[in-house]
Amino acid sequence: MRFSVQNLACQRADQLIFEGLSFALGPGEAIWVQGRNGAGKSSLLRICAGLLRPHAGGVAWADEDIFTESDRYQGAFHYVGHQDALKPALTVSENIKFWAAYHGHSDIETALAEFELAPLRDTPAGILSQGQKKRTNLARLAASSAPLWILDEPVSALDKHFIALFKEKLLRHLAGGGMAIFATHQDLGIDQVRRLNLDEVAV
């Protein structure tokens, strides 16, 4: 299992944001994407998730292009965007349950327990605080068994306790042979992480 990016270029609204970006990710490895605002962190993660077509270059999972072989890539990754994808009218557990069923996972009790969401399970998502929404969004990770995590600002709005909890969860995922690519502004203090600074490939 290997995730690789070859000579990637990204264009947004006729403006080239970065080009010539290459990296590869093997089991147990993580990449921390850094860069100033507008450097293309979110765009890079969206390209990795197959949501955005790159301007040039390719993205491959197990040596197969993710855009032509999207069926095989589909279950292999888990994407957490900076939006929460929660429906305010549904409760926390209904939200998690829907996404778990949709992506074919079933373990929602672990998901609720991991991020200490059990007391909130019957609360409508509409009245959650930003941090609680983030935790609900992250809890979907625990319900998923995908080897590759693509996380856009996973710890924004979280307090110290939950950042530590998230870090522990991420370390366990990596120790189990998982991979992660994430963009944060804070240093999570993970030793084995590789840094990727998008300012170096900026146009």
Added chain:
Amino acid sequence: MKRFFRLILRDLTLAARQGSAVTLSLSFFVIVVVLFPLGVGPELSVLARIGPGVLWVAALLSCLLTLDRMFQADFEDGSLDLLMIGPLPTEMIVLAKVIAHWLTSILPLIVIAPILALSLSIPGDGVLALTTALLVGTPTLSLIGAVGAALTMGMRRGGVLLSLLVLPLYIPVLIFGVAAVDAAIALLPMTPHLLLLGGVSLGALVVGPVAAAAALRLSLS
């Protein structure tokens, strides 16, 4: 297939909890229809003559009210990203959304339409024809509307553009729909009109989801 029904079920639950979409399009429909007797006068023969057209036009307009939210809400909260990277093909996501839209926004109109038709003094045969024609023809409204909703997704004030894009495409449905009711009132066979209406619906069923899926991919990137 399980995922397809789950998505429909989720949209129905959301509609039931929020309730605004159903009541909004339904009350708009009733108000528009009720305005006509006030505007053209209470003469029964005139009302019976224009009734089928009034009901059809009112149905088209009420459908537009909720159309712009078809993908917008999922787009704004990031759900659409997660739906698109999931295992369900985009065409099926569109179809699930279309079915949910039809059930929540249009089916209530069809249920109340016979009562409004009677109040416009459309004869009994006409009422039956109207209900049948609405059932056969209105899926097209959701299906074609999905393409417009996908194209205008993410635009500010996209609703106005959506109306301009979609309303001209509703013309065939309006023509055949009203013709079926007029034929029934004149005691002529209405089957040819209903068959044409069904043909339009089936055509839209083939083209709509594919076109809307392409438009969604375009709007997301």
